Amino acid sequence: MGSKAIKIALILLSASFVTIMLILPLVTVLTYSMRQGWRIFVSYITDYYTIKALNLTLLAAAVTLAVNTVFGIFSAWSITKFRFRGKQALTTLIDIPFSISPIIAGLVFILIFGRIGWAYPLMEAWNVKIVFAVPGIVLATVFVTFPFVSRELIPLMQSQGSEEEEAAALMGASGFLIFRKITFPHIKWGLLYGVILCAARALGEFGAVSVVSGHLRGKTNTLPLHVEVLFNEFKLTASFAVASILVVIAIIVLILRNIVEYRLKREDG
């Protein structure tokens, strides 16, 4: 067998794997959602509960992005611009949420704020509801996506070193000025990249949110949870119609990612 034949065979095998494993599920969602026609599809995605779920999903994602971007910048700045003992340990601790089941991410907040949690009496006294309410959903989403931004920034800032920042500091620039004028222009595409990854995961988080939400329709249902509820009620077309909103978001995220990745590589080279 010539090397050309091997090449074609390997490419075909790869393409079939991707088609069957990755593309077919997407096509399934889109075909099923359109099964009863366009008009019914539109009625499903503009349904009162769907819009409510969409709003909650966007709210949770927005708060998550804000918190994790702040954390990402501060943690990457501390880890890459200074020398201190325990740096490796700190990096490992930041990565913990990646290695933990989303179910456990949800569980920890139940164990703190739920009926048996140590913070429960305090929350009762302040009359704040965390679990089975919106704050719990936000907390669980922040937890599972916590390392996303810092993970992208740390290697990027490490490879750039800190000579330029040191020079600026020696000339008397403040920390904030150094960040804004020197560091930020170097990391802006990397930062955007991390934010996009974080957004994708935040919009789609299911396991952790499912534990803390309590599934109150119209109150604590996010879009992925709404997909589950409809699917379990055997409302297949409605479930897939709502899922198709998330598929469209996923495709946009993939395209954005590729654009930003391309910019990132160009700045590197």
Added chain:
Amino acid sequence: MSGLKTPSGRLKRDVIPGFGLSMGVTLTMLSLIVLIPLASVPLVLKDYSLSEFWRVVTDRQTIATYKVSFSCAAAAAVINVFFGVLLAWVLTRYKFPGRRILDGLIELPFALPTAVAGVALTTLYSERGWIGYLFSKIGVKISYTTTGITIAMIFIGIPFVVRSIQPVLENLDPQYEEAAATLGASRARIFTSVVVPEILPAALTGFALAFARAIGEYGSVVFIAGNIPYRTQITPLMIMNKLEQFNYPAAASIALVMIVFSFLVLFGVNILQSKISEISRGS
């Protein structure tokens, strides 16, 4: 926290301002969002005796979930290493139309919400779905069996393996392969004795990451699993069941087992990764 001296003998730290502030923000946020919440898991178990803990985590039904999660995740990770090496190879070594699209699609499991993947796979592989229908003709059931669980785990794990191996292959100079070919090595021989040793640590990292993710995964697996006790229940679902029965200590116990397990995997990955950077620095 002593200042390290540079070769010129000058203190390197304190040059860039803002250490106190940025470290303070980092540690505060990390503690509030990750460390304190995680510490609550063992805290809940303080009134629990060791024998009670042991009874819960070695309960027959729970053991069955470990077996399902572990064996399906291992099978999926093995399959993913095979296809991951193949995809990484094809994407780095060949130029062909659609390569960029294929490359972009690898990330789909990261971008697609797991619940959507779950309902889509369940439908696709059920007896009425396109693929499930074909297999039902030859008497093979996929949805609601361990085969279905494995397929969902392959879906969720493939990007980890491809993205671990791809950079290594990109940096591997084809000259070595060419040299081996000039010396008369067969194609299979070149692959096993030149390429495989180079990508082995990366492939193992990919395996471990995909495996760990599959063990903890919930959304994409829970729909296709069907959750039949003793047969297709995964461990994360067992925690969910205990929560629904308001049996919080039991949920925390099983969670603790999973946390310890994933720390071990994370630890292993860290060792592997330092090996990889040693190799790439050493040569």
